[in-house]
Amino acid sequence: MHWRVLILVVLLALGASSSGPVASGQEKPVAVTAESQSVRKVPAKELAIPTTVSPELARVIAQPIRKLPNPKTPDQWRAAQRALDEQRAEEARKNAAKLGVKVEETTVAGVSCYKVTPAEVPARNEGRLLVHVHGGAYVFGGGLACTGEAVLIADACKTRVISVDYRMPPDHPFPPPSMTRWRSGRRSPKPATLPKSRCWARRPAVG
Secondary structure (H helix, E strand, C coil): CHHHHHHHHHHHHHHHHHHCCCCCCCCCCCCCCHHHHHCCCCCCCCCCCCCCCCHHHHHHHHCCCCCCCCCCCHHHHHHHHHHHHHHHHHHHHHHHHHHCCEEEEEEECCEEEEEEECCCCCHHHCCCEEEEECCCCCCCCCHHHHHHHHHHHHHHHCCEEEEECCCCCCCCCCCHHHHHHHHHHHCCCCCCCCCHHHEEEECCCCC
């Protein structure tokens, strides 16, 4: 039994040492308060622009980080949405014109959508359709702004795209946004001969 007593003594000694005063040179634990829980500060640092990307992408990465608004009321949210979405809509217009992509308003299952068609659709993609659900944290990117990524996808993939302009807060809080996306995705227009394997969805990060 002596070996069991020895193990017990060692465990008690370790427990006493860990519960004792903080050793010299070690930082004392920071007291957790309501104020410290609401804000987490990190040291400022500089990040190098990667050299492995194209010059065009490097210029985009080098741009200052956009400071998003912090609205408090429904009216402030609507104003913030209009301001940001107008910028993105203008970008979508310019890209569509530059790439020769056609953007048309349409409705799918009662949901406002945009039909995005590239300048050229090869024969292998005639029976394909991509259902695009825009990003924006379920708050931003409504209206024509929702087609920004869809225009680029349509041109890059040379395939037709349906971009869903789903309802969003503050006028339509959860669950309408997700329900709208689901309904429009299931009923997106497609050729009668199009199998399910040729209709797929694309969802970017929500931000």
